[in-house]
Amino acid sequence: MGSNRRCEMAAVGARLLRDRERVLVGVGMPNLAANLAKRLHAPDLVLVYESGVIDAYPPELPLSIGDPDLVRTSLCVLPIADLFSQYLQTGWIDVGFLGGAQVDRRGNLNSTVIGPYDRPKVRLAGSGGAADVASFARRTVVLIPHDLHRFPAHLDFVTSPGHPPGTRRAGGPAHVVTDLGLLDFDSEGEMRLIGVYPGVTVSEVRERTGWPLRVASEVQVLTPPSSDEVAVYRALAKGKEAPIG
């Protein structure tokens, strides 16, 4: 994926975060997009990392969620047990900002295995806190590149639960940001295309999705990154090979 598409993805992801919200930030692209929001329209966004770090404002993009720079700039660092049981489980996290290897039409995420669990073709890192964040955050936003492998008709494994069959649950996936556009979930909890970047067509998105994708009656063309968004993105991404997802 080119750096322009990465920048568009980060900008669209960042715009979904509102000032003063508490966002639990995953590694990779979510980390980049949340730090972008914090530096632009959401200066009082509270960045929370599953390592227990509350309200970090790192001078540079942290490599891991447990970096010394995150700790140095934080309001506090909680024991992980406290963060998960007393803050996340009780609904104090507004947004879970997640990556993943695969997402399906219900917003279920797989970050565990490709192939059978007992003898995987590719063994991935596993849940970490993602299954818990998907359970408890008031909404989740997923940032993931858009291709047939990552948008399959059937997931090999459900690591982080999305919307149950046929219904939309309270909380759960609200948006999916990809390198083609922006998707949300309709009242039945089914993923739906609502926006594309300039130059991307709806049929291209459909071709790169592993099921017959629902499309909103009006698909907006997403506003390209502003000069401020581009400048901050470049400063953050400089020298980093931030993996996506």
Place this chain on the structure above:
Amino acid sequence: MDVLTVREAVRRHVEDGQNLYLAGFTHLIPFAFGHEIIRQGRRHLTLSRATPDLLYDQMIAAGVADRVVFSYAGNPGIGLLQAFRRAVQAGEVEVEEYSHFELIARLEAGAAGLPFWPLRALDNDLTRLRARPRVKSPYGDEDVAVVPPLCPDVTLLHAHCADEDGNVYAWGLLGEVREAALAARKVLVSVEEIRPAGSLRNQRDHLVLPGFRVESISVEPWAAHPSYVQDVYDRDQDFYLEWDRISRDPAATSAWLERFVYDIVDRAAYLSLWPPERLSRLREAARIGVQ
């Protein structure tokens, strides 16, 4: 409580077949203990840890483990743990897998001496594979999921300092260190430095464990490298990137283990293999906050 070298602590207290928890979430990872366990040739271990990190990748590559209990087996911010991934794909190690919340809840049950710990998390394929039970609240209609206790035979950890009575002090990101220690039968601790008995009483807010809960203290500066000790030395990010490259190649992984683990006698010898400028840069970064 004894003051022992890392070698002696492992020789006396770590046995084949045990369930070990080498604690520390990104921060304070006890690499010196892990390398010593490899050198002493322990086998058939169950390695428990929320985030296996590079340390368990190295221990798995060295063949010490039969089983890994974990919740996130990645190289944080970089990618996957390649030796772990190869071993799992080849069926060489068994995995027992949780979400972070579930794994930490297991430690809380262990630390509190309770038969289970409740949590509200939704089901996923992991909980379905494991048939995670639920219990009904005796105080209402709710039912909640439960997980069983995790009680390591030995928890090993690294901390900033201890006093001569074995009281252990650390600060910064503590992750699940306290729960992992209190759930264990024995706790072995390495520290950057040791101070006279009673001299750290004014640091009580940083106390991690009282000495009566500790089996041994080992004074081992840099024991957490390439992870970090807040305010003492920063995380060696370059090595986390280098390991991604090394660990993709089984031969390069073995060569690294020969040079940095098997061929040396102790941590001082390990440190002599790194350019002094690199280590002083990590120390400086911890002091002023850039790297």
